[in-house]
Amino acid sequence: MPNDYYIVNDKPRLRTLVVSRDVRILLIDWMNCCDRFFPADPGRFQDSFALDEYPPGNYKGKFSPYWLTVTDGVVTAIEERYLP
Numbered sequence: 001m002p003n004d005y006y007i008v009n010d011k012p013r014l015r016t017l018v019v020s021r022d023v024r025i026l027l028i029d030w031m032n033c034c035d036r037f038f039p040a041d042p043g044r045f046q047d048s049f050a051l052d053e054y055p056p057g058n059y060k061g062k063f064s065p066y067w068l069t070v071t072d073g074v075v076t077a078i079e080e081r082y083l084p
Contacts, residue, residue, distance in 0.1 A: 019075045027080045030058050034082050
């Protein structure tokens with residue numbers, strides 16, 4: 001595999017989760033790659049998922065993987081994961 005990783009979703013079922021108003025979103029600072037995170041603006045983060053091409057800057061949307069912290073069925077934190 002190029003870059004030595006392969007991600008697959010074996011369960012195609014779509015899940016919808018409630019996101020807390022106080023959700024903490026941490027994104028990788030790609031401009032000063034790659035060991036620092038910054039708190040993301042929720043609106044810019046959401047808008048980044050509508051992009052059709054890999055974007056410059058820090059908001060990668062659907063082009064990057066994320067860890068979700070779910071507490072009692074509510075997303076309380078989102079953290080971007082680094083891929084080489």
